Amino acid sequence: MKFLVCITQVPDTTTKITFTPDKKAFNAAGVQFIINPYDEIALTRALELKETLGGTVTVINVGQAVTEANIRKALAIGADDAIRINTEPTDAYYVAFQIAEVAKKNGYDVILTGKESIDYNGGQVPMMLGELMGLPSVSVATKLDINGTVATLEREIDGGKEVVETKLPFVAGAQKGMAEPRIPNMRGIMTARTKPLTVVEPAACDLLSSSVLFDSPAAKGECKMIDPNNVGELVNLLHTEAKAI
Amino acid sequence: MSVLIFAENWDGKFKKSTYEAISYGAELAKQAGGSVTAVVVGNVSDEDMKALGKYGAQKVLSVKNDKLNAMNPSAYASAIAQASQKESAKIIVISYTYSGRSVAGRVAVRMKAGLVAGATALPSSTSPFTIRKKCFSGKGLTDVVVSSDVKVVGLTPNSYKVNTADGSASIESFTPTFSDADFASTSKETKKTSGKIPLTEADIVVSAGRGLKGPENWGMVEQLAELLGAATACSKPVADVGWRPHHEHVGQTGITIGPNLYIAIGISGAIQHLAGVSSSKVIVVINNDKEAPFFKAANYGICGDAFEVVPKLIEEVKKFKSAH
Numbered sequence: 001m002k003f004l005v006c007i008t009q010v011p012d013t014t015t016k017i018t019f020t021p022d023k024k025a026f027n028a029a030g031v032q033f034i035i036n037p038y039d040e041i042a043l044t045r046a047l048e049l050k051e052t053l054g055g056t057v058t059v060i061n062v063g064q065a066v067t068e069a070n071i072r073k074a075l076a077i078g079a080d081d082a083i084r085i086n087t088e089p090t091d092a093y094y095v096a097f098q099i100a101e102v103a104k105k106n107g108y109d110v111i112l113t114g115k116e117s118i119d120y121n122g123g124q125v126p127m128m129l130g131e132l133m134g135l136p137s138v139s140v141a142t143k144l145d146i147n148g149t150v151a152t153l154e155r156e157i158d159g160g161k162e163v164v165e166t167k168l169p170f171v172a173g174a175q176k177g178m179a180e181p182r183i184p185n186m187r188g189i190m191t192a193r194t195k196p197l198t199v200v201e202p203a204a205c206d207l208l209s210s211s212v213l214f215d216s217p218a219a220k221g222e223c224k225m226i227d228p229n230n231v232g233e234l235v236n237l238l239h240t241e242a243k244a245i
Numbered sequence: 246m247s248v249l250i251f252a253e254n255w256d257g258k259f260k261k262s263t264y265e266a267i268s269y270g271a272e273l274a275k276q277a278g279g280s281v282t283a284v285v286v287g288n289v290s291d292e293d294m295k296a297l298g299k300y301g302a303q304k305v306l307s308v309k310n311d312k313l314n315a316m317n318p319s320a321y322a323s324a325i326a327q328a329s330q331k332e333s334a335k336i337i338v339i340s341y342t343y344s345g346r347s348v349a350g351r352v353a354v355r356m357k358a359g360l361v362a363g364a365t366a367l368p369s370s371t372s373p374f375t376i377r378k379k380c381f382s383g384k385g386l387t388d389v390v391v392s393s394d395v396k397v398v399g400l401t402p403n404s405y406k407v408n409t410a411d412g413s414a415s416i417e418s419f420t421p422t423f424s425d426a427d428f429a430s431t432s433k434e435t436k437k438t439s440g441k442i443p444l445t446e447a448d449i450v451v452s453a454g455r456g457l458k459g460p461e462n463w464g465m466v467e468q469l470a471e472l473l474g475a476a477t478a479c480s481k482p483v484a485d486v487g488w489r490p491h492h493e494h495v496g497q498t499g500i501t502i503g504p505n506l507y508i509a510i511g512i513s514g515a516i517q518h519l520a521g522v523s524s525s526k527v528i529v530v531i532n533n534d535k536e537a538p539f540f541k542a543a544n545y546g547i548c549g550d551a552f553e554v555v556p557k558l559i560e561e562v563k564k565f566k567s568a569h
């Protein structure tokens with residue numbers, strides 16, 4: 001079984017988010033980048049399934065050479081090989097288009113992504129990839145099992161969960177619950193260096209949208225402290241001032 | 246210029262997020278002087294469909310097909326894309342619920358349309374078409390310019406107010422065509438979190454963390470939530486150790502919510518927790534450590550022992566409810 005896992009790198013979850021003075025870009029100076037946490041979940045599930053079903057796990061990233069440290073980390077966790085599409089990821093369509101071009105040629109049985117990237121928070125790459133490849137797609141999947149040519153997934157829906165059955169091949173976006181991420185061991189780190197990482201050039205693609213400006217959210221006003229012996233005041237303020245109850 | 250709105254329903258009923266999407270689409274159409282059509286997939290009563298007129302829909306395209314009673318991203322996207330072609334819609338509005346986010350990207354690809362995945366406001370400019378959305382898990386905002394002819398807006402629930410007026414929509418039955426590939430996946434079963442208010446839809450959320458010491462102490466949290474008509478949530482470690490079910494875990498790696506009121510009890514306010522709740526309109530923090538980082542993100546704070554403060558709060562809310 002051939003697995004493809006899409007990985008993107010994002011600022012470490014504790015990063016203070018700031019933007020360049022012209023507000024045109026994220027200020028990456030001094031920031032540590034990690035594999036998007038949901039992509040790590042997807043990767044782990046692919047590795048678990050490979051252990052029982054056999055096959056290969058390939059990771060793919062659309063990004064410049066700076067992402068290679070995190071691609072190597074994915075190889076250290078256990079992926080067999082990696083592909084980097086050498087271009088700046090602009091919007092979800094562009095990313096999905098580039099991945100689809102490569103994936104169509106290689107023929108994968110299972111394509112996994114994270115449910116969303118924690119930088120752009122779009123959650124659209126898996127659905128767009130499904131559409132571009134003419135495959136079923138499942139977003140926000142908390143479980144994934146494969147039996148022959150059929151996969152059973154559980155996905156989040158408003159107010160509960162839904163069990164979805166789909167034929168292979170398919171695309172799914174991993175949510176917490178699908179697997180517990182693994183920490184790479186020493187052997188993994190050693191072998192990662194020699195695993196194949198292929199760099200391919202991007203295909204021509206229309207640009208449909210772009211992020212032109214970034215801003216920080218308005219700072220919250222001072223927190224109003226209420227005396228623990230006067231809890232009634234809180235209820236009063238929530239009603240009269242905040243109009244929240 | 247015509248605006249098409251995907252009017253999502255749940256077991257035949259519309260919810261607030263549907264009305265928000267229609268109100269939003271109607272405002273866009275008003276600004277551009279265009280028409281407003283809603284597409285409904287599934288079995289909704291004529292009366293409820295006509296009532297979409299109150300929020301600004303002039304026409305409803307009703308797609309009824311037994312195979313579409315459960316959400317299926319590919320088939321739903323087919324229906325929405327064909328409806329938008331029929332109406333020559335330039336803007337397609339989809340509420341960014343779980344179902345909405347499953348279809349929006351597919352619709353965008355079909356229409357070769359740029360997508361704003363999680364808009365939080367009306368466009369700040371229509372030429373170029375620019376809409377603001379959150380990024381970096383709420384720690385940033387970005388203006389997205391959509392340059393394609395057709396545009397898809399995924400509207401974040403609870404970010405646009407519902408507008409009502411007099412009005413009744415006309416209903417037209419619509420029969421899109423589907424391919425076999427549209428049905429390569431099927432819904433087998435839905436497991437509803439029964440009786441409770443779903444977290445993502447709740448106006449008020451009462452949440453608690455490790456400060457509560459153990460699962461046996463959640464009674465007061467549930468009682469407060471019930472009194473307020475709120476959903477309950479928790480921090481990650483609480484779900485990890487099994488004090489609370491996983492579907493209640495909010496934050497960076499859990500569910501993202503944006504209720505009107507979020508009450509956090511015994512939660513420190515770690516950055517990963519805040520990532521999932523910082524869009525809440527009003528935040529109340531109850532914590533016995535005055536240095537707890539959560540106070541910095543809060544509107545109202547009580548520094549005190551949850552085991553004393555929460556029972557008092559319950560009494561005060563009871564008093565308030567009986568007076569209002």
Ligand SMILES: Cc1cc2nc3c(=O)[nH]c(=O)nc-3n(C[C@H](O)[C@H](O)[C@H](O)COP(=O)(O)OP(=O)(O)OC[C@H]3O[C@@H](n4cnc5c(N)ncnc54)[C@H](O)[C@@H]3O)c2cc1C
Pocket residue numbers: 013037453454455456457479480481482483494495496497498499510511512513514515516517518521531532533534537549550551552
């Ligand atoms: C990659 C990553 C992702 C993460 N994702 C999430 C996530 O999605 N969601 C999440 O919540 N966390 C997440 N975390 C964990 C996060 O960093 C914190 O560890 C966690 O939020 C702390 O939970 P807590 O506030 O319940 O517990 P604690 O940090 O232990 O805080 C308990 C609080 O209760 C207070 N307290 C104690 N006793 C009382 C009392 N009697 N009355 C009132 N207050 C009291 C204490 O002062 C303290 O502030 C993530 C961490 C990482 C590294």
Ligand SMILES: Nc1ncnc2c1ncn2[C@@H]1O[C@H](COP(=O)(O)O)[C@@H](O)[C@H]1O
Pocket residue numbers: 006007008036038039060061062063089092095112113114115116117118120121122123124125126
């Ligand atoms: N540049 C990229 N390269 C490879 N995969 C990506 C890239 N950007 C996003 N993805 C994948 O798509 C998922 C959803 O991303 P997004 O639509 O940006 O929220 C991520 O969790 C990744 O699995």
